[in-house]
Amino acid sequence: MNTQHNYLDVLQLDRGRRVPLHRQIYERMRSAIEQRMLQPGDRVASARALASELGVARSTVEAAYQQLTGEGYLVARGQAGTVVSAHLPPPVSHAVGPRTVDRRSRKHSSASPNALPQGTAPPPFQLGTPALDAFPRKLWTRLAARRLRMTSTADMFYGDPCGYGPLRQAIATYLLVSRGIACRPEQVFVTAGYRASLAFVVRTLLKPGERVWTEYPCYPPTRDVLEHAGNRPVAVPVDSEGMLVAHGIRHAPKARMAVVTPSHQAPLGVSLTLPRRLQLLDWASRTNAWIVEDDYDGEYRYSGAPLPALKSLDAHDRVIYAGSFSKTLYPGLALGYLVVPERLIDTCNEAARTWSNGCPQITQATVADFMSVGHFSRHLKKMRLLYARRRAMLVAGLAAAFGEKVRVDLTSGGMHLIARFTSRTGDRELARRAQQAGLNAQPLSGRYAARHSHSDKGLLLGFTNIASAEEAMRLCMRLRDALKG
Numbered sequence: 001m002n003t004q005h006n007y008l009d010v011l012q013l014d015r016g017r018r019v020p021l022h023r024q025i026y027e028r029m030r031s032a033i034e035q036r037m038l039q040p041g042d043r044v045a046s047a048r049a050l051a052s053e054l055g056v057a058r059s060t061v062e063a064a065y066q067q068l069t070g071e072g073y074l075v076a077r078g079q080a081g082t083v084v085s086a087h088l089p090p091p092v093s094h095a096v097g098p099r100t101v102d103r104r105s106r107k108h109s110s111a112s113p114n115a116l117p118q119g120t121a122p123p124p125f126q127l128g129t130p131a132l133d134a135f136p137r138k139l140w141t142r143l144a145a146r147r148l149r150m151t152s153t154a155d156m157f158y159g160d161p162c163g164y165g166p167l168r169q170a171i172a173t174y175l176l177v178s179r180g181i182a183c184r185p186e187q188v189f190v191t192a193g194y195r196a197s198l199a200f201v202v203r204t205l206l207k208p209g210e211r212v213w214t215e216y217p218c219y220p221p222t223r224d225v226l227e228h229a230g231n232r233p234v235a236v237p238v239d240s241e242g243m244l245v246a247h248g249i250r251h252a253p254k255a256r257m258a259v260v261t262p263s264h265q266a267p268l269g270v271s272l273t274l275p276r277r278l279q280l281l282d283w284a285s286r287t288n289a290w291i292v293e294d295d296y297d298g299e300y301r302y303s304g305a306p307l308p309a310l311k312s313l314d315a316h317d318r319v320i321y322a323g324s325f326s327k328t329l330y331p332g333l334a335l336g337y338l339v340v341p342e343r344l345i346d347t348c349n350e351a352a353r354t355w356s357n358g359c360p361q362i363t364q365a366t367v368a369d370f371m372s373v374g375h376f377s378r379h380l381k382k383m384r385l386l387y388a389r390r391r392a393m394l395v396a397g398l399a400a401a402f403g404e405k406v407r408v409d410l411t412s413g414g415m416h417l418i419a420r421f422t423s424r425t426g427d428r429e430l431a432r433r434a435q436q437a438g439l440n441a442q443p444l445s446g447r448y449a450a451r452h453s454h455s456d457k458g459l460l461l462g463f464t465n466i467a468s469a470e471e472a473m474r475l476c477m478r479l480r481d482a483l484k485g
C-alpha cells in the first residue's frame with residue numbers, strides 16, 4: 001500500500017543521533033500517524049518485518065510499538081496484526097497559529113517551523129532553527145530558577161503590557177551596540193514574536209484594504225498576516241541588491257507600508273544595498289509610509305561585521321524595527337520586540353494596553369538577566385563561529401554527494417543555504433521526495449506568491465543543527481538517494 005511505503009521512508013533512522021533507536025522509531029511512527037500518512041485502521045508492518053527493514057533488533061521495534069500501543073496510537077489485534085487506532089486526536093495542524101489556520105497559509109511551505117509532535121526533534125535541514133544542541137541550558141536553567149525563587153507578590157500581578165522594563169532596557173542597550181540603533185526603552189515593545197509584532201503594527205497603523213509592499217519572494221507568514229488583516233500585499237521583486245524599490249514606486253506609489261528583510265533577504269540571502277536603503281527611506285518620508293524592518297537574523301554574518309540595521313539610517317523616523325529571539329535564543333520562547341519611532345509611542349502604548357502582549361513576565365525577566373550580564377553577546381559570538389563551521393560542513397557534504405550536479409548560493413550570512421540542482425525535476429517535487437525521507441528541505445519556488453508566474457528554483461537547507469562533518473556527509477548522501485525518487 002502506498003501509505004505504508006511512504007511511512008517506511010520516513011522511518012529511516014539517524015544512527016548519529018544520541019536518541020535511542022526505539023525512541024526514534026516511536027517518534028517517527030507517531031508523527032506519521034499524527035500527520036495521517038498512516039490512517040486509522042491501517043495495518044502496520046509486523047515487528048519482525050520492520051526490524052529487518054530497518055536493520056535493528058526485533059525487541060527495538062517491539063519497545064516502540066509497546067509505547068505507541070500504551071498511548072493509544074496503535075491497537076494490537078493478535079493474529080490480525082497491529083493497526084492504527086480508530087480513535088485518534090485530530091491531525092497535527094501545519095498552520096502556525098489560530099489566526100492563520102486557513103487554506104492560504106497551507107499553500108505555502110512555511111519557513112516557520114510547524115509545531116512538532118511532542119518529544120520530536122526538528123528534522124534535518126529544518127529552516128530557521130538555532131543550534132539547539134549548543135544552547136547554554138545549564139546557565140539558562142540557573143537564571144530561570146533564580147528568577148522563579150525571587151518571585152515576589154508584586155511579580156505575581158499583571159506585568160506591563162508594553163514589556164518588562166529591564167528587558168526593554170536591555171534590548172535598547174543591545175541594539176545600540178550591535179545593530180547601530182539608538183532608541184529609548186520606551187520605544188521598545190515586547191511581543192510574542194515576529195508575527196505578533198507585525199499583527200500589532202498592522203492593527204495599530206493600517207486600515208483594512210490598504211496596500212503593503214512585500215518582497216517577492218518572501219517569508220510566507222508576512223503575507224499571511226497582512227492578508228488576514230484585510231490588507232493587500234503588493235509583491236515587489238528582489239534582485240541581487242535586495243528589494244527593487246523602483247518597481248514598488250512605479251506600481252504602488254501610494255502603498256502605506258513596506259515590509260523588508262534588509263540584512264539578509266528571506267529567503268534569497270542578499271543584503272539591501274545602501275542606494276536601495278536610501279531610496280526606500282526617501283519614498284517612505286515623501287509619502288508618509290511606514291517601513292517594517294524584519295531583522296530576524298541580522299546577527300549572523302560570516303564575513304565581516306554584521307551590517308547596521310536599516311533603522312540606524314532612519315533620519316525621518318519612518319522605520320519600525322522588528323527583532324525576534326527565535327533565532328538568537330530559541331523559537332519556543334515565543335518572544336520578539338518592536339522598536340517604534342518616538343511619535344508612535346503613545347499610540348503603541350494604548351494599543352498594547354488594549355491587547356496586552358501575552359508574554360510571561362518570568363520569561364522576559366530571564367531573558368533580561370541573560371542579556372544584561374553579557375551572556376547574550378557571548379552566545380551570539382559563539383553561534384556565529386559555529387554556524388560558519390556548520391555551513392562549511394554542509395557545503396562540503398553537498399559537493400561530495402552531488403559533485404557538479406549542485407550549485408550552492410553562499411551569501412554573507414543567515415541560517416540556511418540554497419542548493420540548486422541541475423536535475424530537471426521541479427524543486428517542489430525534489431522537496432517532497434526529501435521530506436518523505438524525513439529531510440525537511442523546502443522548495444524555493446514555494447516562497448513566491450502563487451498568482452505570479454516567475455519563480456526561482458532550488459532547495460532551502462538549514463545547516464545550524466548539523467553537529468559534525470560526518471553527519472553532514474551522511475545527510476547529504478541521504479538527500480542524494482531521496483532525490484533520485
Ligand SMILES: Cc1ncc(COP(=O)(O)O)c(C=O)c1O
Nearest residue numbers: 128193194195219266296324326
Ligand atoms: C523572515 C523571518 N522573519 C521572522 C522570523 C521570526 O519569526 P518568529 O519571531 O515568529 O519566530 C523568521 C523565522 O523563521 C523568519 O524567517
